[in-house]
Amino acid sequence: MSISEQTILRAAGIGADTGLASVVAVRGNIMGMSQKAEDAVLRPKETGAFSHALRAALAARVAGRAKDQELADYYAEAAGEYADLVRLDATGGAQGLEAVVTFVDRVANQTRDIAQEDIKALQQAGVCDPDIVRLCELVAFLAYQIRVVSGLRLMKGDGQ
Amino acid sequence: MTRVIHKFTRNVPDWRPRVVPVRLEDATPAQLDALKVTPSNTKVSAYVLTLAHDVESLAVRSPLFNAIMYDQGGMSRAEREIGALAASMVNRCIYCAAVHADRHAKLAKDESLTDALFAKGEQADLPPRDRAIFDFARKAAEAPPAAGPEDMEALRKQGLGEDEILDLILSSALFGWANRLMHVLGDPVRETVPA
Structure with missing residues (x-):
């Protein structure tokens, strides 16, 4: 797998000719599995209630709230008919997805405050248990990817 | 009950x-x-x-x-557990924090670090290298991620190699993922x- 096919390395700006590339290469297996994980949560074969476009829109939203414009733009490209949800002031109401959008925002950004009621709110909105797990995996993976990218940028010396 | x-x-x-x-x-x-x-x-x-x-x-x-968490080389397994624990404390994942505090105590054969962290949180009095590792992993786990160049500088000042820093980034980030499953579901x- 080349660097340009790996979202983490592309977003962090780690080209093959950079000094960090050799450090990252030691953990090349981890970078490869991280990309497979992105495929599994963004573009799974079994989508449940969340199409690839909707997943991409939610991913762009999570990246946007994490102030990662690079990742937000990357995911927004695949958001299709759900592009409106990328806007951080969108509630999901227009798409009948208010409970889903509220949950995604909270799990991504107020993780420590999540309680039983957050799961109940999704269930009451008609989201089935397998879909609740799918939604958590999507947001949880993004939390990981965003933080690996942000850490690599710091290693590289961005923001100094 | x-x-x-x-x-x-x-x-x-x-x-x-x-x-x-x-x-x-x-x-x-x-x-x-x-x-x-x-x-x-x-x-x-x-x-x-x-x-x-x-x-x-x-x-x-x-x-x-x-x-x-377990591949050879780079950061020690015990120090990777500090990365996991720091993220779990930020996200208040009690279960993940327990598992990884316990693993740290066993791997490091020392309960003092996790005792101090559970008693005083980020105000705990830690040895300088543990301090730099914990602070970086803790800030990296915030939403949005809040670690900055000064935190990276602190890791390098404590003598961490680039391979160890990468492993720390990975272990803290991984628990951004795990916490959002375990603590949410x-x-x-x-x-x-x-x-």
């Missing part, structure tokens, strides 16, 4: 799902494969059975988790013995 645990502890609690896990007898071949169920290994935790609802993610996540609980 069971009660939900709200305080950090090294005494690993049970975990009670907030959704209905996959029933092993109903599992599809793909789920059984990801669950690594074999005739001689039929014990699967409620947590893993819950994650089996999204089998494609489960199948890729388990080997990734093991590689980040279930509760840490303990059986209470009736008086």
